[in-house]
Structure formats: C-alpha cells, structure tokens
Amino acid sequence: MNIDKAEVIVTSPDRNFVTLKLTTDDGLTGLGDATLNGRELAVVSYLRDHVVPLLLGRDAARIEDTWQFLYRSAYWRRGPVTMAAIAAVDTALWDIKGKAAGMPVYQLLGGASRNGLLAYGHASGTTLDELVDSIQHHLAQGYRAIRVQTGVPGLKSIYGISSNATFEANSGVRYDYEPAQRGVRPKEEDWDTRSYLRHVPAVFEAVRNEFGPELPLLHDAHHRLTPIQAARLGKSLEPYDLFWLEDVTPAENQEALRLVRQHTTTPLAIGEIFNTVWDYQQVIREQLIDYVRSAVTHTGGITHLKKILDYASQYQIKSGMHGPTDISPVGMAAAVHLGLAIHNFGIQEYMQHGTKTDQVFQQSFTWKDGFLHPGDQPGLGVELDLDEAGKYPYTQAYLPYNRLADGTVHDW
Ligand code: KDG
Ligand code: MG
Numbered sequence: 369m370n371i372d373k374a375e376v377i378v379t380s381p382d383r384n385f386v387t388l389k390l391t392t393d394d395g396l397t398g399l400g401d402a403t404l405n406g407r408e409l410a411v412v413s414y415l416r417d418h419v420v421p422l423l424l425g426r427d428a429a430r431i432e433d434t435w436q437f438l439y440r441s442a443y444w445r446r447g448p449v450t451m452a453a454i455a456a457v458d459t460a461l462w463d464i465k466g467k468a469a470g471m472p473v474y475q476l477l478g479g480a481s482r483n484g485l486l487a488y489g490h491a492s493g494t495t496l497d498e499l500v501d502s503i504q505h506h507l508a509q510g511y512r513a514i515r516v517q518t519g520v521p522g523l524k525s526i527y528g529i530s531s532n533a534t535f536e537a538n539s540g541v542r543y544d545y546e547p548a549q550r551g552v553r554p555k556e557e558d559w560d561t562r563s564y565l566r567h568v569p570a571v572f573e574a575v576r577n578e579f580g581p582e583l584p585l586l587h588d589a590h591h592r593l594t595p596i597q598a599a600r601l602g603k604s605l606e607p608y609d610l611f612w613l614e615d616v617t618p619a620e621n622q623e624a625l626r627l628v629r630q631h632t633t634t635p636l637a638i639g640e641i642f643n644t645v646w647d648y649q650q651v652i653r654e655q656l657i658d659y660v661r662s663a664v665t666h667t668g669g670i671t672h673l674k675k676i677l678d679y680a681s682q683y684q685i686k687s688g689m690h691g692p693t694d695i696s697p698v699g700m701a702a703a704v705h706l707g708l709a710i711h712n713f714g715i716q717e718y719m720q721h722g723t724k725t726d727q728v729f730q731q732s733f734t735w736k737d738g739f740l741h742p743g744d745q746p747g748l749g750v751e752l753d754l755d756e757a758g759k760y761p762y763t764q765a766y767l768p769y770n771r772l773a774d775g776t777v778h779d780w
Pocket of ligand 2: 590615
C-alpha cells in the first residue's frame with residue numbers, strides 16, 4: 369500500500385480551501401485539509417514543492433513514522449504552514465487506513481466514547497435585538513449551545529458580527545459570518561477595549577434574562593486583551609455562567625494566563641492559533657486553561673492533536689476543537705471522528721458550510737438535534753468532487769486587522 373499519487377487541490381466554492389488527496393498503488397484514496405485562512409498558497413507550495421516529492425513510494429500504512437519523518441527531517445519545526453501541511457498528510461493517511469480496514473476512523477482511535485458531539489453555533493448582533501433574533505434563529509436550527517458576539521457602541525465593525533442575523537432565510541447560504549474578505553488588501557476594523565469591557569457584561573445579563581440559566585453560552589475575546597483586562601472580563605462575566613471565554617489574551621506568552629486564572633473562575637479556552645503540544649506545555653501543566661481549541665487542520669493532524677488532548681486529559685482539560693468555516697469539511701470530519709473517540713471531549717464548534725462547499729465535498733457526518741456524528745463509512749467519510757472543485761478557482765482573500773482610534777495596529 370504505497371503512495372502512488374499526491375495532488376494538492378485548491379478550490380474556492382464559498383471560500384478558499386486547500387486539500388491534499390493521496391492515492392495508493394492499490395487504488396485507495398485519502399483526503400487531508402491544509403487550509404490556512406488568508407495564507408493558503410504558502411501551504412500549497414510547502415506541500416507541492418517540498419512534501420509531495422517525499423511521499424511518493426512511501427508506505428501509506430506508516431502514519432506515525434511519516435509524521436515523525438516530515439516533522440524532524442525538515443529541521444525547521446513547528447509554525448502554521450509546516451503544521452498544516454503535516455496535518456493534511458496525516459489526516460489523508462488516517463482516511464486511507466480506515467478505508468483499508470473497512471472502518472470509520474473513530475473505530476481506529478478506540479471506538480465511540482459517546483453517542484454524538486455537542487456542537488455550538490455562532491450567534492451575533494450589532495444591537496441586542498439583532499443578537500436575540502440570531503440566538504433564536506440558531507436555537508430553531510437545532511443548536512443547543514451558542515457563542516455570543518456583540519457589536520460595541522461606537523465601533524463600526526468588529527470581529528464576530530454577522531451582517532445577516534437570519535442568514536439562511538435571507539440568503540440561502542448557511543454560513544453566517546466570514547471574516548476573510550475577498551480582495552487584494554485586508555479590511556481595517558476598529559477597536560476600543562474600554563468600551564468593549566463596559567458593554568459585554570450588560571449584553572450577557574440581557575441574554576441570560578431572555579434565555580434562562582440552562583443554555584450553554586460561549587464568548588470569544590479573539591486575543592485582544594492584556595492579562596489584567598482579561599482578568600476583569602472573566603470576573604465580570606462570572607454571574608452569567610459562561611461555558612467558556614476564549615482567547616482572552618494573545619497567549620504566545622503562556623504565562624499571561626496565570627494572572628487571569630488568579631482572578632476568575634470563568635472557564636478559559638485557548639489554542640486555535642497554536643500548532644504543537646509545545647505551545648500548550650505550560651498552560652496544560654499549570655492548568656491555566658479548561659479547553660484546548662486546536663483544529664486537526666492546524667495542529668499536525670489527528671496524530672498530533674490526539675497527543676495534545678491525551679496530555680490535557682491528565683489535567684481534566686477537555687477538547688473544544690476549532691470549527692469555523694475555514695476548517696474544510698475534511699478537517700471537520702477529522703475533528704468529529706477524534707471527538708467521538710476521546711474521553712475528554714468538551715464541545716465542538718460548528719458553523720456549517722455554504723451550499724457550494726457541500727457540493728464540492730460530499731460528507732457523511734451528520735448534525736441532528738444539536739449533536740454531530742461522523743457516520744460509519746470507512747475512513748473519514750468525505751469525498752471531493754474534482755469537477756465541482758474545478759469550477760471555483762482560488763480567490764485572494766485576507767483576514768481583517770484592527771486599528772485603535774489613534775491609528776495603532778491592534779490584535780484582531
Ligand atoms: O481564520 C480565522 C478564524 O478561524 C477565526 O477568526 C475563527 O476565532 C475563530 C473561532 O473561534 O471560530
Ligand atoms: Mg476563536
């Protein structure tokens with residue numbers, strides 16, 4: 369079962385996706401997601417120019433060995449581009465192994481630890497009325513856990529706010545928020561931390577009053593706060609019992625979270641921009657977080673994310689795998705297989721892709737009554753329709769960035 373062919377497929381149905389397709393000499397195929405939002409072509413080149421030539425002729429059954437070979441033989445380790453490329457190879461090899469065994473990937477990982485994965489969706493509104501509508505809309509769709517992002521008075525455009533609160537009814541497109549804008553320059557958004565810190569607790573109070581104490585609510589601060597500001601936010605949100613508060617600080621500096629932890633019992637989630645277990649070393653060992661936010665796609669694949677999550681499990685830290693629309697259906701399927709198998713599953717982010725994306729990627733994972741299940745097809749259960757993919761060429765797109773009122777660039 370040697371790798372005979374390795375293709376890197378770039379397609380842009382509702383947004384850009386990079387997919388690696390491996391084919392073995394006995395005709396089995398495997399898919400891996402290598403999408404790095406806004407920097408897609410860097411991973412394409414890494415794969416096409418530096419990884420594909422090394423894969424041809426390798427034994428597709430040797431997943432761990434291939435992972436170690438790609439990680440160590442490059443000498444230059446870690447980083448989002450390298451780890452997305454390795455993730456794509458790793459995921460494709462798990463897909464192939466599942467097909468060779470005639471089993472879904474979650475069975476190879478130890479079998480199901482639960483019946484399905486609780487998934488959260490993204491509600492947002494510029495005003496409280498819009499936000500309440502958006503939450504109601506998500507509940508009507510079947511979501512049982514909701515991320516709440518709110519506009520802030522005085523700020524025109526900020527992270528996480530959909531321009532269309534009732535997206536499906538109006539547009540026929542299921543995804544409600546896509547920050548990466550097509551174009552040749554990133555969009556500039558604005559930010560003011562003091563206004564944000566004043567406004568957010570009032571919004572959560574109103575949401576709790578409207579929807580009651582049971583509904584799991586989440587919030588993403590998207591790396592924009594200093595440790596002391598993050599501590600204040602966590603403390604001020606305690607009465608509203610958040611499921612988690614995400615990315616309160618940039619956290620390249622893992623130590624920053626010590627201060628946050630000393631001041632608040634609001635659960636913390638972090639890691640969507642982390643790539644390896646080394647990024648988590650201190651925050652896991654010191655129990656500075658409650659949820660690991662990494663995606664299979666950005667963290668070296670199923671093999672490496674499982675190691676991170678096994679390490680986290682020793683400290684009662686659970687998974688909260690990243691699942692916005694920039695994780696392709698292949699990356700989502702990998703997350704759902706892994707989440708079903710591990711014991712320390714927490715929650716799964718699930719935004720739903722647009723209709724064109726669903727035509728390019730045929731998926732067997734299901735979402736019913738608020739829960740995801742990977743299905744029982746051998747492998748990952750996702751196939752890529754090359755003809756459909758070919759209809760949508762790559763389109764340049766960038767994530768936005770923030771400036772403060774005085775013109776200073778700020779974390780987005
Ligand atoms: O590409 C950037 C997105 O993946 C990120 O902004 C989404 O923060 C995000 C989330 O929690 O889904
Ligand atoms: Mg996030």
